[in-house]
Amino acid sequence: MRELEKGDQGVWVEYVQLALSRAGFPVRIDGRLGEQTCAFLQEFAGNGQNCQVGSAQWDTLLPYLKGYQIYQVKEGDTLWNIVARMNSSIQRLTTANPTVDPSNLYAGMRLFVPFDFPLVSEQVAYTSFLTDWILEGLLVRYPFLHEEPAGTSVMGRNMTVIRMGEGKKRVFYNASFHANEWITTPVLLKFAEDYAEAFARGQQIGGTPASWLYYGYHLTLLPLVNPDGVDLVNGALDEQKYFTQAQKIAAGYPDIPFPEGWKANIEGIDLNLQFPAGWELAKEIKYMQGYQTPAPRDFVGEAPLTAPESRAVYDYTIANDFALILAYHTQGEVIYWKYQDYEPEDSYRIARYFGEVSGYAVEETPGASGNAGYKDWFIQAYNRPGYTIEAGLGTNPLQMDQFAKIYEDNLGILTGGMTQLG
Numbered sequence: 210m211r212e213l214e215k216g217d218q219g220v221w222v223e224y225v226q227l228a229l230s231r232a233g234f235p236v237r238i239d240g241r242l243g244e245q246t247c248a249f250l251q252e253f254a255g256n257g258q259n260c261q262v263g264s265a266q267w268d269t270l271l272p273y274l275k276g277y278q279i280y281q282v283k284e285g286d287t288l289w290n291i292v293a294r295m296n297s298s299i300q301r302l303t304t305a306n307p308t309v310d311p312s313n314l315y316a317g318m319r320l321f322v323p324f325d326f327p328l329v330s331e332q333v334a335y336t337s338f339l340t341d342w343i344l345e346g347l348l349v350r351y352p353f354l355h356e357e358p359a360g361t362s363v364m365g366r367n368m369t370v371i372r373m374g375e376g377k378k379r380v381f382y383n384a385s386f387h388a389n390e391w392i393t394t395p396v397l398l399k400f401a402e403d404y405a406e407a408f409a410r411g412q413q414i415g416g417t418p419a420s421w422l423y424y425g426y427h428l429t430l431l432p433l434v435n436p437d438g439v440d441l442v443n444g445a446l447d448e449q450k451y452f453t454q455a456q457k458i459a460a461g462y463p464d465i466p467f468p469e470g471w472k473a474n475i476e477g478i479d480l481n482l483q484f485p486a487g488w489e490l491a492k493e494i495k496y497m498q499g500y501q502t503p504a505p506r507d508f509v510g511e512a513p514l515t516a517p518e519s520r521a522v523y524d525y526t527i528a529n530d531f532a533l534i535l536a537y538h539t540q541g542e543v544i545y546w547k548y549q550d551y552e553p554e555d556s557y558r559i560a561r562y563f564g565e566v567s568g569y570a571v572e573e574t575p576g577a578s579g580n581a582g583y584k585d586w587f588i589q590a591y592n593r594p595g596y597t598i599e600a601g602l603g604t605n606p607l608q609m610d611q612f613a614k615i616y617e618d619n620l621g622i623l624t625g626g627m628t629q630l631g
Contacts, residue, residue, distance in 0.1 A: 330395075354372070390605055
């Protein structure tokens with residue numbers, strides 16, 4: 210985490226402001242560490258001497274980004290007075306501590322106490338850091354969720370998978386293959402939170418009982434395939450060696466804005482052009498377009514699966530028996546459902562359903578970009594339904610003011626990826 214001082218700007222300041230707003234301060238989240246934010250930060254930290262954020266300040270802010278605190282029970286405590294003091298609720302506390310007997314608290318007992326606010330923010334840009342904090346918070350709030358590693362990035366960042374459900378039919382959703390399409394990461398994180406919350410409360414999600422989904426299906430989510438690239442785009446990449454390397458790569462492609470035009474992993478390989486499904490044809494097309502060396506986008510690599518992130522997704526897919534996959538990208542409000550002449554059973558029917566519930570067009574992938582993608586390989590390898598969802602409209606990276614509409618449009622797809630399997 211980056212040390213900050215008055216006048217700093219960027220995503221780290223957004224995270225400070227988000228934490229302060231959740232702690233009850235009416236701060237504007239604008240990414241600028243100005244007078245107002247400094248005043249609230251000094252009041253929050255009890256420090257009127259300066260406006261700095263170092264390790265001590267981050268330690269006090271992080272619970273509001275992870276969405277919970279650990280509380281040690283004192284003599285005379287009850288669940289009711291604990292949640293009243295700590296901005297929680299009985300439902301959240303009992304869900305997070307399923308083995309605790311409310312009538313048998315004792316001094317020294319440690320409790321997870323989730324704050325009573327949604328964990329997935331719709332106000333800030335996303336990075337691997339915020340994603341990790343949210344995943345930790347989700348696992349605390351909803352102990353019936355499970356996590357496991359899918360692999361690591363070039364820079365050693367974890368590619369963490371979150372799993373939910375006890376059914377035999379397994380589905381896999383992933384997001385942010387492309388760095389400047391990072392808005393797809395909170396789409397999956399919010400779906401995980403809403404689904405888990407609906408299950409915990411015995412409610413519906415997207416018109417379907419969450420318990421029916423939970424016991425009928427096994428959902429696997431990989432919300433951030435390209436952590437290094439996303440951190441580069443959103444200003445959270447502190448390792449100078451990799452930042453300098455990316456700058457040198459980008460300098461060879463001056464027509465692509467840096468860093469907002471960056472799609473590739475940190476080594477300049479397009480992760481969604483790395484799969485063994487027409488890779489040679491994709492190479493020919495992209496070479497003709499001028500992408501023959503590491504680039505901010507569209508470089509296929511020296512061979513399939515040479516990028517560790519793509520290899521991780523490939524290996525994780527092989528290790529599981531997924532009946533359907535969704536790969537989330539931006540933009541265009543389009544659903545791509547087919548690869549070459551492969552038409553898996555029910556694939557087009559499900560695609561039409563996705564189009565109906567989202568308002569998105571259902572199309573075949575254009576020839577210039579219709580090879581070497583994850584969806585292409587999955588369909589070719591398994592002959593099962595696989596979809597690329599191009600969410601939102603505009604120029605990448607899409608901003609969070611589109612998020613609410615994107616999520617609303619895609620909720621039916623996210624639930625339908627399970628329900629439409631039958």
